[in-house]
Amino acid sequence: MAETQTMREWLLAETPTSRRHAKISALYQGWLSFRSNTMAMIGLGILVLLVFIAAAAPLLSPHDPFVQDLGNRLAPLGTDGHIFGTDSLGRDILSRLIYGARITLYIVALVALIAPIAGLLVGTVSGYVGGWTDTVLMRITDIFLAFPRLVLALAFVAALGAGIENAVLAISLTAWPPYARIARAETLTIRSSDFISAIKLQGAGPLRIITRHIWPLCISSLIVRVTLDMAGIILAAAGLGFLGLGAQPPSPEWGAMISEGRRFILDYWWVATMPGLAIFTVSLAFNLLGDGLRDVLDPKAGE
Amino acid sequence: MMSTLLDVQNLWVRFPTRNGVFDAVRGVSFTLGRERLGIVGESGSGKSMTGRAILRLIRPPGIVEADQVNLEGQDLMKLSEKDMRSVRGQRISMVMQDPKFSLNPVMTIGDQIIEAYRLHNSASKADAYNKSLEMLEAVSIRDAERVMRAYPHEMSGGMGQRIMIAMMLIPNPEILIADEPTSALDVSVQRQVLDIMDKLVKERGMGLIFISHDLNLVADFCDRVLIMYSGRIVEVCDADKLHEAKHPYTRGLLNSLPRLDAPRDRLEVLERDPQWSEAPSVSGSE
Amino acid sequence: MSMLDVNGLNVWFGKNRDRVDAVKGATFDVGQGESFGLVGESGSGKSTILRAITGLAPNWSGAMTLDGKPIGKKRPKEFFKTVQMVFQDPYASLHPRHSVDQVLGETLHLHGFKDIDARVVKLLDDVGLGQKFRFRYPHQLSGGQRQRVAIARALAPEPELLLLDEPTSALDVSVQAEILNLLADLRNDRGLTYLMVSHDLSVVGHMCDRLAVMKDGEIVEILGVEALRAMNATHPYSKQLLQASL
Numbered sequence: 001m002a003e004t005q006t007m008r009e010w011l012l013a014e015t016p017t018s019r020r021h022a023k024i025s026a027l028y029q030g031w032l033s034f035r036s037n038t039m040a041m042i043g044l045g046i047l048v049l050l051v052f053i054a055a056a057a058p059l060l061s062p063h064d065p066f067v068q069d070l071g072n073r074l075a076p077l078g079t080d081g082h083i084f085g086t087d088s089l090g091r092d093i094l095s096r097l098i099y100g101a102r103i104t105l106y107i108v109a110l111v112a113l114i115a116p117i118a119g120l121l122v123g124t125v126s127g128y129v130g131g132w133t134d135t136v137l138m139r140i141t142d143i144f145l146a147f148p149r150l151v152l153a154l155a156f157v158a159a160l161g162a163g164i165e166n167a168v169l170a171i172s173l174t175a176w177p178p179y180a181r182i183a184r185a186e187t188l189t190i191r192s193s194d195f196i197s198a199i200k201l202q203g204a205g206p207l208r209i210i211t212r213h214i215w216p217l218c219i220s221s222l223i224v225r226v227t228l229d230m231a232g233i234i235l236a237a238a239g240l241g242f243l244g245l246g247a248q249p250p251s252p253e254w255g256a257m258i259s260e261g262r263r264f265i266l267d268y269w270w271v272a273t274m275p276g277l278a279i280f281t282v283s284l285a286f287n288l289l290g291d292g293l294r295d296v297l298d299p300k301a302g303e
Numbered sequence: 304m305m306s307t308l309l310d311v312q313n314l315w316v317r318f319p320t321r322n323g324v325f326d327a328v329r330g331v332s333f334t335l336g337r338e339r340l341g342i343v344g345e346s347g348s349g350k351s352m353t354g355r356a357i358l359r360l361i362r363p364p365g366i367v368e369a370d371q372v373n374l375e376g377q378d379l380m381k382l383s384e385k386d387m388r389s390v391r392g393q394r395i396s397m398v399m400q401d402p403k404f405s406l407n408p409v410m411t412i413g414d415q416i417i418e419a420y421r422l423h424n425s426a427s428k429a430d431a432y433n434k435s436l437e438m439l440e441a442v443s444i445r446d447a448e449r450v451m452r453a454y455p456h457e458m459s460g461g462m463g464q465r466i467m468i469a470m471m472l473i474p475n476p477e478i479l480i481a482d483e484p485t486s487a488l489d490v491s492v493q494r495q496v497l498d499i500m501d502k503l504v505k506e507r508g509m510g511l512i513f514i515s516h517d518l519n520l521v522a523d524f525c526d527r528v529l530i531m532y533s534g535r536i537v538e539v540c541d542a543d544k545l546h547e548a549k550h551p552y553t554r555g556l557l558n559s560l561p562r563l564d565a566p567r568d569r570l571e572v573l574e575r576d577p578q579w580s581e582a583p584s585v586s587g588s589e
Numbered sequence: 590m591s592m593l594d595v596n597g598l599n600v601w602f603g604k605n606r607d608r609v610d611a612v613k614g615a616t617f618d619v620g621q622g623e624s625f626g627l628v629g630e631s632g633s634g635k636s637t638i639l640r641a642i643t644g645l646a647p648n649w650s651g652a653m654t655l656d657g658k659p660i661g662k663k664r665p666k667e668f669f670k671t672v673q674m675v676f677q678d679p680y681a682s683l684h685p686r687h688s689v690d691q692v693l694g695e696t697l698h699l700h701g702f703k704d705i706d707a708r709v710v711k712l713l714d715d716v717g718l719g720q721k722f723r724f725r726y727p728h729q730l731s732g733g734q735r736q737r738v739a740i741a742r743a744l745a746p747e748p749e750l751l752l753l754d755e756p757t758s759a760l761d762v763s764v765q766a767e768i769l770n771l772l773a774d775l776r777n778d779r780g781l782t783y784l785m786v787s788h789d790l791s792v793v794g795h796m797c798d799r800l801a802v803m804k805d806g807e808i809v810e811i812l813g814v815e816a817l818r819a820m821n822a823t824h825p826y827s828k829q830l831l832q833a834s835l
């Protein structure tokens with residue numbers, strides 16, 4: 001008990017003793033305020049569970065997700081050995097959902113890496129440099145924004161060829177403009193603040209100002225936005241899968257599974273509903289997490 | 304002995320935080336008659352919180368507690384939120400530090416004043432308009448007709464603050480709480496705004512609570528002064544005797560000011576005695 | 590010998606119809622080791638002069654010389670080794686996500702110092718903060734402590750001229766006294782030259798040897814501190830300001 005008490009005191013020390021200590025202490029305080037948000041913790045819990053399920057898929061899934069059993073197709077919920085039933089080819093839906101978590105995570109991770117980083121680059125450069133650079137970059141952003149997301153993604157996939165990687169790429173290409181907008185708006189307010197003036201007076205160049213001083217302040221709002229957008233990204237990926245332009249059969253991508261189940265939705269509703277519920281749960285988890293992160297990360301929210 | 308308008312007894316403002324409860328105001332008691340009562344203190348002394356707590360304008364999770372906040376026989380602590388709303392503005396008005404944040408940026412000043420007037424009085428639009436013009440003239444705004452048509456961003460700080468005061472005075476409140484009403488203004492404008500407030504308080508027999516960090520200003524402008532330190536009143540004195548204040552904190556504050564007429568090489572630095580925040584609050588009751 | 594010479598300085602914002610002339614034909618000089626004040630109400634252009642000297646206000650004309658060398662449109666790195674600035678609002682002038690150590694360390698790094706650790710320690714001691722503040726973040730500091738960090742940052746490149754833009758107007762009076770004392774000590778110890786902007790005549794009277802009174806972008810009068818204390822202003826506007834500040 002005494003041990004944990006001192007650990008807590010060390011973490012909450014008002015006078016950190018080293019660079020590392022200060023960093024860890026700041027992180028811990030963020031964690032504390034995040035932890036007090038129950039809904040966000042639920043979101044985080046679901047996502048941690050999702051990662052665990054994806055990692056341990058071979059151990060957790062009761063069946064091979066690709067093995068067909070045509071004698072036992074469209075088995076209802078609660079069938080012996082198939083809790084969530086089987087699909088039109090007799091594959092175990094639960095196992096496919098578990099393996100599908102991997103694909104979902106893969107898509108989410110890739111899009112979450114590509115889109116915000118591209119948006120951050122474009123937005124901060126545009127906002128900080130201003131003038132012609134700003135005009136050109138923002139008009140390009142507008143062009144991307146002018147198309148409905150799914151339509152643009154469809155066009156890209158159609159041009160690049162169907163497949164999960166191309167779907168990710170297409171979604172990223174359509175997802176970055178809002179991030180660029182946010183980053184630019186933030187940059188415009190940060191650019192004129194005193195602390196940027198102060199570092200300019202130390203002779204810092206634009207590159208250093210953008211990367212060291214503007215990025216750290218933009219990133220938090222981007223992270224929040226990304227987590228809130230994750231639901232949309234999962235849905236877009238599912239939509240592409242649903243239209244047959246994302247993951248290809250027999251890959252157990254959740255959207256593709258819904259698409260398959262659609263044909264029997266009236267008689268065998270669970271085939272489409274189970275992956276739908278999975279998408280819903282994960283999207284909700286990301287939204288809850290995003291809300292919680294906003295409270296922790298938003299520097300304007302105060303101490 | 305003048306009549307008591309407001310009687311505050313044992314007022315506390317508490318904020319629960321991660322590291323326990325933080326008391327912003329700790330057991331403050333005072334009364335207000337038809338006078339100009341100054342509350343001075345440094346940032347964090349709880350002076351603004353005291354002003355807001357009277358109107359129960361502390362945002363959750365903050366908590367206001369008091370034995371009583373008695374406004375002419377009515378305990379404000381016991382009123383429902385709905386009744387409280389009619390007290391705010393109607394009987395006690397508040398002027399904030401920066402008029403920019405208190406005026407609606409997308410409405411003309413005229414519309415805002417008229418709306419405020421009609422909220423409290425049943426009057427036709429034309430009557431309200433004329434009344435608003437009168438109000439603006441009462442706060443020494445010369446071309447009131449033009450100001451009525453203007454938007455807040457077209458106003459200077461001094462003008463904005465006068466407009467705020469005009470709006471606050473429309474319902475003819477008994478008490479005006481002014482929280483640093485002039486600290487965003489230049490010295491020359493400051494004087495004018497104070498004169499207006501002074502005139503109105505005298506003419507209408509209002510009680511004024513004037514919250515400020517500026518000792519000289521308060522000494523000049525008020526009748527009686529409460530000096531607050533870490534959520535408590537450490538000293539109460541007549542404003543014209545503020546420069547003879549006894550408490551070491553008040554003395555320290557006064558001495559730390561640079562003065563044109565008494566040049567010094569070094570300014571006196573206030574040494575804070577932890578006992579000051581432990582000593583019980585002095586009562587500001589008359 | 591003059592440290593800073595400003596001659597016929599005009600500063601404006603915006604173009605054509607929206608053009609606002611913030612400073613009109615300002616002329617003054619600040620001697621080596623002198624403390625010079627700029628006084629005026631908000632909008633009088635006093636802060637704009639500081640921003641023009643440092644290049645933060647890019648539209649200016651006229652002549653400015655620093656230590657005998659003319660100040661051009663582009664300021665070389667050496668310029669910022671001679672001139673540094675302390676901003677008005679210590680809550681806005683420190684990066685909210687950088688610890689004190691990062692702020693000072695980066696500044697020292699930018700000026701090409703090698704012994705950064707030792708210098709950070711020394712700077713913190715010089716401004717009276719001490720080591721326990723080294724790894725704190727701005728939100729863990731009070732206003733006065735933040736302003737001390739900002740002063741330490743300005744001192745890091747070992748400048749000769751310090752531009753002070755209302756360094757205490759956002760602070761409580763007791764903290765103001767501490768900061769003004771600190772600034773006075775630093776000036777004595779290091780032989781610094783100050784150019785200080787303030788709306789508070791008593792602060793300028795305490796800190797400065799000479800001062801210029803500004804109104805609507807123009808300098809209406811330059812007077813010595815003795816004349817100020819004796820209320821011997823000649824221009825009616827300066828008289829009015831003096832009256833109001835009593």
